[in-house]
Amino acid sequence: MQTAEKHMPKYAGKRNRLTKPELLAPAGNLEKLKFAVHYGADAVYIGGQQYGLRSNADNFSFEEMREGVDFAKKYGAKVFVATNIYAHNEDLEGIEEYLRNLYEAGIAAIIVADPVIIETAQRVVPELEVHLSTQQSTVNWQAVQFWKDQGLPRVVLGRETSLEEIEEIKRHVDIEIEAFIHGAMCSSFSGRCVLSNHFTDRDSNRGGCCQSCRWKYDLFTDARSEGEWISQEEARDNKVLEKFRLGVTQLPLFEEEDNAFTMGSKDLCMIGHVPDLIDVGVDSFKIEGRMKSIHYVATVVNVYRQAIDAYMADPDNYVLKPEWIEEINKAANRPLNTGFFYDTPDHEDHIYEPEEKAAPYDFAGLVMEYDETTGMATIQQRNHFKPGQEVEFFGPGGTFFKQTVGTIYDEAGNELDAARHPLQRIKLKVEQPVSYFDMMRKKK
Amino acid sequence: MSKKPELLVPAGSLEELKRYFEAGADAALIGESKYGMRLPGDMTTRDIAEAVQVAREYRAKIYVSLNNLMTNSMLEGLSDYVKQLAECGVDAIEFGDPSVLQTVHKLAPQLKLHWNAEMTSTNYATANYWGAKGASRVMLARELNMDEITAMPSSLNIESEVQVHGMTNIYHSKRSLVQSYMTHQGRPVVPGSDLGLKRGLFLVEAERPDEKFPIFEDANGTHIMSSDDICILEDLHLLMASGVDSFKIETLLKPEAYNEIVITSYRMAIEAYFRDPKGYELDESWIEAIRDVQDPERELTFGFFYKEQVY
Numbered sequence: 001m002q003t004a005e006k007h008m009p010k011y012a013g014k015r016n017r018l019t020k021p022e023l024l025a026p027a028g029n030l031e032k033l034k035f036a037v038h039y040g041a042d043a044v045y046i047g048g049q050q051y052g053l054r055s056n057a058d059n060f061s062f063e064e065m066r067e068g069v070d071f072a073k074k075y076g077a078k079v080f081v082a083t084n085i086y087a088h089n090e091d092l093e094g095i096e097e098y099l100r101n102l103y104e105a106g107i108a109a110i111i112v113a114d115p116v117i118i119e120t121a122q123r124v125v126p127e128l129e130v131h132l133s134t135q136q137s138t139v140n141w142q143a144v145q146f147w148k149d150q151g152l153p154r155v156v157l158g159r160e161t162s163l164e165e166i167e168e169i170k171r172h173v174d175i176e177i178e179a180f181i182h183g184a185m186c187s188s189f190s191g192r193c194v195l196s197n198h199f200t201d202r203d204s205n206r207g208g209c210c211q212s213c214r215w216k217y218d219l220f221t222d223a224r225s226e227g228e229w230i231s232q233e234e235a236r237d238n239k240v241l242e243k244f245r246l247g248v249t250q251l252p253l254f255e256e257e258d259n260a261f262t263m264g265s266k267d268l269c270m271i272g273h274v275p276d277l278i279d280v281g282v283d284s285f286k287i288e289g290r291m292k293s294i295h296y297v298a299t300v301v302n303v304y305r306q307a308i309d310a311y312m313a314d315p316d317n318y319v320l321k322p323e324w325i326e327e328i329n330k331a332a333n334r335p336l337n338t339g340f341f342y343d344t345p346d347h348e349d350h351i352y353e354p355e356e357k358a359a360p361y362d363f364a365g366l367v368m369e370y371d372e373t374t375g376m377a378t379i380q381q382r383n384h385f386k387p388g389q390e391v392e393f394f395g396p397g398g399t400f401f402k403q404t405v406g407t408i409y410d411e412a413g414n415e416l417d418a419a420r421h422p423l424q425r426i427k428l429k430v431e432q433p434v435s436y437f438d439m440m441r442k443k444k
Numbered sequence: 445m446s447k448k449p450e451l452l453v454p455a456g457s458l459e460e461l462k463r464y465f466e467a468g469a470d471a472a473l474i475g476e477s478k479y480g481m482r483l484p485g486d487m488t489t490r491d492i493a494e495a496v497q498v499a500r501e502y503r504a505k506i507y508v509s510l511n512n513l514m515t516n517s518m519l520e521g522l523s524d525y526v527k528q529l530a531e532c533g534v535d536a537i538e539f540g541d542p543s544v545l546q547t548v549h550k551l552a553p554q555l556k557l558h559w560n561a562e563m564t565s566t567n568y569a570t571a572n573y574w575g576a577k578g579a580s581r582v583m584l585a586r587e588l589n590m591d592e593i594t595a596m597p598s599s600l601n602i603e604s605e606v607q608v609h610g611m612t613n614i615y616h617s618k619r620s621l622v623q624s625y626m627t628h629q630g631r632p633v634v635p636g637s638d639l640g641l642k643r644g645l646f647l648v649e650a651e652r653p654d655e656k657f658p659i660f661e662d663a664n665g666t667h668i669m670s671s672d673d674i675c676i677l678e679d680l681h682l683l684m685a686s687g688v689d690s691f692k693i694e695t696l697l698k699p700e701a702y703n704e705i706v707i708t709s710y711r712m713a714i715e716a717y718f719r720d721p722k723g724y725e726l727d728e729s730w731i732e733a734i735r736d737v738q739d740p741e742r743e744l745t746f747g748f749f750y751k752e753q754v755y
Contacts (some may be wrong), residue, residue, distance in 0.1 A: 086564045086585075089592055089599070116569040135564075140514045142543035158513070160618045168516050187511060192616040194563050197587050198670060199649070201753050205564060205587075208755030213615070215649060219625060219659070222644025243644035253645075254629060261625050261647060263617065264667075340618070 009165060011279035020312050021277070022284040023176065024080070025301045030060065032297050033068045033079070038437050039298040039396050040305030043078040044068075045111060047290060050098055051091070052085040053135070053207045060113075062105050069106035078108035080344070084133040086114050086191065086205040096124045103128045111156065113191065122151060129153055131178065135191040137204070139165065141172035142436045156286065159185055163280050163341045170281035180268060180390070181277060182300055183288025185339060187213050187265040187350075214355075216260035219253045259352035266349050269336035271328050272320055274307040276341075294382075295363035298439060299331040299394075306398050328442070330361045358444065364391060365440035368425065370433060377430045378411075379419075385442055386418035393430065394440035403431045446597075446687040448718045450505070451710055452605065453693045456485020461495055461701055466535070467704040468711030471505040473538065477627065477662055479518070479525060480509030480615060481540075481562075484696050489525070493532040506532075511540035511560045512664060513618075519543060526551050538583070549578055556580045558605065563587055563611065568599040575602035581689065586612045590679070590749045594686035603689035608676045609706055610694025611658070612747070615668035622661050629660070641697055656741055658697055669697065673738070674747035677731055680713050681724055702737045709733055 025041035036044045047349070060068065060081075068374050069079050081102050085091065089444065095117060102110060103125040109355040110128060112118050113135035121130050132138060132147050137158040146153050154176035157166065161179070170177060186193060194204055195212035202208030254261070270277060277285065282398035285308070287300055303324045311318045328336070337349045365379035385391065387405050394400045409427045418424045448605040452471040455461040461472050474495055476486040487495065491507060499506045508529050514522070516662040522543065529537065530552035536559040539545055548555055559565065560583035571582035581603035584593060596604050612755040622645060627635045633639065647668065655671035674694075676683065683691070693710060695703045709730035717724045738744055 086566045086655070087570070088566050088588070089595060092567060092569055107501040113564070114567070114570055115573040116567060119573055124634075137513050140516050140519055140543050142519050142546060143514065143541050146542035146546055160513075165516050187619060187621075188615050188617045191564050192562060192613075194587055194614045195668075197748070197753060198614050199652075201751060203587065203753045205566070206755035208753070212649075217647040217649050217657075219622065220646050220647065220648065220656075247489060250646075253626065253631075258629050260650070261621075263615065263621055265619075345619050345624075347627035349619075350621075350624055350628070352625070352628050 011163060011276050018278065018283070018312065018315060019283065021282055021308060023301065023304055023308060024284050024286045025297055026183075026287060026290040027068070027079075028290040028292070030068055030071075032294055034071055034438075035294050035298045036301050037072050037075045037077045039301040040076060041301050043080060043284070044072065045080040045082055045286075045290075047082050047140055048102065050062045050099070051087070051117070051207070053082060053205075061152065062101050065102070065105040065107060073106075079106070080109045080111055080131065081107050082111045082133070083117055084111050084113040084135050085134070085207060087116055088206070091206075092116065095120050095341070098228065099125050099128065109154070117153070118150065131156060131176075134180065135192075137189045137230070141169040144169050144173045144175060144177075148173055150175070154178055155286070156180075158189060160189065160340045162343075163276055166282060167280040176283040178284035178286050179277070179282045180288055180339075181270040181282075181285045182268055182304070183292075184267050184334070185265050185288070187263045187345075214262060214264035216262060219261040220250050221253055222250060224417050262350060262352060264351045264355075265345065266337040266351055267332065267334040268339045269332070270338060270341065271303060271307060271324055271354075273310050273341065274304070274320075275315065275318055278308070278311060293359075293363065295361065295439070295441060296331045296333075296359065299327055302394070302396060302398065303327045305396070323398075327394075331359050332344065333359045334369060350354060360444055361392075361441045362437060362444055364442040365426065367393070367395075367434045367436060367438040367440065370430070370435060372433065375429050375431075376413050376427050377434050379426045379428060379440060381419040381421060381424045381426055383442070383444070384418060384420060385440075389442055391440050391442050393432070393434055393438055393440050395435055399435075399438065401432045446685065447689065448714060449684060449688055450690040451693065451707065452507070452690050452712065453707060454484055454509075454695050455487075455495075456483060456695075457487065458491055458494055458498065460484065460695075460703075461498060463700055463704055464695070464707055465498070465502040465504050467707040469504065469693070469707050470502070471535075472499065472509060473507045473509055473692075475509035477512075477664060479512050479514075479522070479544075480538075481512050481664065482667055483509055489528045489532060490726060492529065492534060496533045502647070505535040505539055507536045507558060508534050509538045510544045511538050511562075514541040514543050522547050523551055530555055531544075539579075545574075545577060557670070558583060560605075561585075563614075568596050571596075571604075572599075572601045575600070581605055583607075583692070586674070587748045589751065589753075590682060593688065593749075594682060596624055597687035597689075604629075604687075605690035605692055606683060606688050607674060607747075608680065608683070608691040608710065609674055611669045611673050611697060611742075612694065613667055614657070614670050616665060618665040620661055621666040622659060624683070670746070670747075672743045672745040674749075675731070675734060675744040676746060676749055677709060677713060677734070678726060679749070680710065681717055681721075681726075682716050684714065685721070705733050705737050 022042040025036035027044040108369040113133035131154040134156040139158040196202045196204040364383045364385045370376040453469045454473040536556035540561045555577045556582040559579040584607040658669040
């Protein structure tokens with residue numbers, strides 16, 4: 001049984017003022033945007049049809065952006081657009097028009113890596129805020145100062161920055177600092193990897209990344225330099241060398257049964273360290289994952305929202321709730337770590353074992369209506385479920401309960417043996433009150 | 445007619461520097477790994493001062509690499525280092541991080557600044573942006589193609605530099621990936637062992653058994669290099685006609701003798717072209733000389749010069 005952990009303030013002594021950070025969530029499409037905002041994001045970032053780094057994502061049209069902005073506005077939330085490619089000459093034409101359209105759609109800020117887009121935005125749509133992307137690998141205060149001098153109100157730091165370094169940056173420069181606090185990470189300095197270009201002719205810095213860092217590699221040493229780990233005699237009958245048609249001067253630094261070499265990193269998770277992030281002065285907590293599911297976005301946003309609110313309400317009595325960690329794990333699809341915030345990642349921070357890709361839970365249904373008098377909920381089917389199955393209901397702010405699915409009906413009142421049809425409206429009795437937009441999940 | 449381009453090579457020691465100048469290089473990129481990036485060797489400021497003297501004898505230039513990704517703690521020594529380099533009389537500083545640009549501006553405004561952000565210097569407008577901030581040259585990304593590169597000079601307000609030969613960096617992490625892997629396998633690396641350039645480490649991707657990707661670790665993290673070596677000698681005239689100002693030969697992870705031959709071949713091509721651009725013809729023996737010393741396990745390719753990339 002896990003017990004609640006009291007926060008031991010590490011950076012509290014250094015904190016000047018406690019400012020509530022923004023919770024910034026990814027939104028791969030309009031529906032995900034709505035979930036992110038409803039579950040507590042203060043701002044979301046999306047991709048448009050051009051100039052973004054997720055060319056495979058289901059990106060927003062200007063019309064969808066306007067709808068997203070209107071939806072977010074009702075919650076007092078903002079919408080940012082990632083325009084974070086490194087442009088080639090052929091990409092330059094059209095930037096002005098694209099940026100004007102973003103501004104007209106009500107976008108609050110763009111996230112930019114390439115200075116040509118910064119300069120164009122400042123000239124064409126000066127009211128549109130420009131945030132410097134993590135792709136610039138900004139990891140020192142003088143560079144942050146430079147970007148402030150160029151008129152940027154916010155810098156997204158390189159993921160290689162430690163909490164101590166962030167504290168130092170905040171001390172030197174009065175600027176908003178955004179940091180990735182949750183999700184998948186490039187193991188390289190962002191932008192400093194062209195593995196995709198070399199392996200598949202896909203340009204990683206224009207959205208074509210095929211995640212070659214997560215592929216499997218074998219590590220060898222050239223025996224013409226000193227071989228410390230394996231002798232030449234051992235190498236002579238080595239099956240691995242034969243497979244790779246390598247000569248005996250090349251020695252494998254692994255045994256046949258060993259895990260392969262990989263650059264693939266565990267995912268970032270700072271739920272255990274929200275107070276430290278706030279204390280050093282991180283202004284925006286950024287969650288990665290424009291390609292992730294609705295269930296992922298809603299679950300992760302929901303948890304960080306609660307942790308941030310709890311700490312801000314009463315920093316001295318803040319406790320990390322075990323259920324937050326449990327919730328995060330229900331959405332996680334990789335093992336988690338704390339990135340560079342406390343230390344440089346080492347052998348425990350990479351994924352050498354075969355990956356279990358899937359998160360353990362599925363989004364099964366969305367609550368559309370609830371009748372207090374009968375206790376019946378109307379659920380929009382999002383995945384197969386049937387009577388007798390264990391499900392969990394959860395909603396913004398941490399409402400949560402488990403129950404077994406009882407009898408289920410279609411809207412006409414006919415009993416069903418299973419909810420099979422996507423988006424079908426199903427009625428079932430719930431054991432506790434639920435609200436519109438609460439989610440029902442099931443174990444896989 | 446365009447200007448004769450400079451032939452630039454990174455050098456790791458005074459000895460190497462002399463050999464490369466002797467072979468026909470007319471600029472060298474040197475420095476130390478604390479501030480520089482992926483240099484073939486470390487040279488102290490005393491070495492650099494001497495290198496400047498050597499370069500003068502050859503009427504060559506000395507550039508110092510400061511294009512590391514700077515952290516807060518590295519800023520502390522940066523000012524002193526820049527001042528010392530100015531005293532050494534170096535010709536230019538190569539930078540990627542804005543902190544270096546600002547420090548040079550403040551302390552040594554007479555020094556030229558070359559912007560090299562590796563894979564992210566991909567368009568003329570951004571190069572001109574850094575030009576407006578004080579850079580006098582851009583090192584173009586190696587992932588650009590021939591059409592993109594040859595169209596650059598006419599749109600640039602600053603000089604351009606292009607890598608014409610050798611391997612390229614394809615991945616840089618701050619993590620110590622080799623050490624981590626060996627520790628994971630239960631065979632941790634003995635503290636202090638060299639995982640650097642001389643260790644001869646390489647990766648092979650499961651589906652590509654014929655390609656060897658060199659990998660090394662240093663104070664700046666882990667670096668993975670391309671499995672092929674660019675060689676654009678065959679079409680060097682296209683680059684010369686376009687007005688590119690500097691041709692870089694990457695010397696990293698190559699024997700000095702190999703680099704000398706490469707430098708000599710490119711030098712001959714440059715001289716032949718500028719003697720008579722219209723009558724210029726490639727002499728196959730220049731390429732043959734390189735092929736003779738090329739590592740048989742590393743292919744000579746056109747890199748991304750003629751590759752279509754999608755995204």
